[in-house]
Amino acid sequence: MSNPETEWLQRSLQGDEDAFACLVERYQNPVFNLCYRMLGDEFEAEDAAQETFWRxxxxxxxxxxxxxxxxxxxxxxxxxxIDQQRKKHMPILAIDDLLEETLPDQAPDPERKTSQTEEQTAMRKLLETLNAQDRAAIVLRYWYDFSEEEIARALNLSASAVKSRLFRSRQALAHQWQVEAAKTAGKERKQDESPAF
Known part of the structure; x- marks a missing residue:
């Protein structure tokens, strides 16, 4: 943590609300992004981010x-x-900005943009199949670079449970990705074979 952050934290611990406001300003984007990735809804993510800072x-x-x-x-x-998802008993929506975060910004390319959107949609559907804790582990590991130990502390799991969850989730996502790719290829083949009128 840099010196201003250390100072803000120390002052916040002494009850300085302005110092805590500086911490909120500093970390509001990463907190909102995590909430959005897990909840998939901008308004719910805003509420979750506010609740996070309040807690x-x-x-x-x-x-x-x-x-x-x-x-x-x-x-x-x-x-x-995770608690919000459990209360709703519905699947977690996936990350909309997955590829935009990992690919370098390039000149406008409509074909690339279309492909990117299709891959984001496919990834959203795949991540919906994971339970809330597995989804949280994947998001924390691959979008926030948390170590397995940090994920274990964050989710109140053992490090071996985190390793197991990450391994199973990666396998499930890879398998499902292959299944979806095969389905897409089959549909495209059928369209190519259709007689033109």
Whole structure:
């Protein structure tokens, strides 16, 4: 943590609301993005981000300074989003910006953009098949680069349980991706074979 963040955190621990507002401003984007990835709805993500910061403020005395503040904050967000999904008993929607985050920005290319959108939609459908904790583990690992130990602390799991969840989820996603790719290829083949009138 850089010096201003350390100072803001120390002042926040002493009850300085302005210092905590600086922390909120600093971390609002990563918290919102995590909530959006897990909930799939902009308005729900905004509510979840606000709730995350409120809970962090209420429980700031429980923060362990040996731990990264952003890791602690994202753990609160992940738990809240998992709880929200469990309450709704519905699948979690996937990441809309998956490829935009991982691919370099290039000149406008309509074909690439169309392909990108199709892949985002496919990934959204695949991630919907994972349960809330598996989804959280995948998001924290591959979009936030959390270590297995950090994920374990964030989700209150053992490190071996995290490894197992990540392994199973990757296998399931890879298998499902192949199945969907085969279906798409079959549909395209049928369209190519259709007689033209």
């Amino acid at each position: 962090a403020y209420q429980h700031l005395q429980r923060y362990d300074p040996q731990r990264s503040f952003i890791t602690w904050l994202l753990s609160i967000a992940a738990h809240y989003c």
